[in-house]
Amino acid sequence: MKLQKIKLGAKEAGLMAVASSLVLGGCFDPSQKEILEKVQGLKSAEKIATALGPADETSETGAMTLWRYSAQEGDICFSVVRDMALRMACR
Template sequence: MARKLKLLVLMVFVLALGACEQRDHDGTLAKVKGLTTPEEVRTALGPADRISKTGTTEIWEYSTSAADVCFAAAGNAIIRLSSCL
């Protein structure tokens, strides 16, 4: 019984560590270099950690190890923002 409990605690700990893992900042920027559509960015990075709307523009925020990386997506265009709003 104690062995099963230890194994369960270890599994929960490993899962918790995986959930805390953040994207590498430089790696994130490298993945999106040259991408020009929201679909390309979403394919490269996956869904944004946070999405907010300003009018018809969506602000996509990705958390990374150094700083958040944000994009403004409107229609079929996307640009990386110099800072998150």
């Protein structure tokens, strides 16, 4: 099978780039329900990290670290101190 080269003009290439970024950017965020179902009953930071993977954003204030996970309907945050993690309101 032989592949054919397709020549794209600047307009078509720009449209493809925009379409690709829209398709790939943000479409993979899980719903809040999916995130919360994965961590239901978990209080250990290690278990939450195992269930969800690394946080999309982290910030530290003293001994507390805030983990922020992006979700389709709005972010889900956890306050982490040592190995204890509790869900909290995102700011």
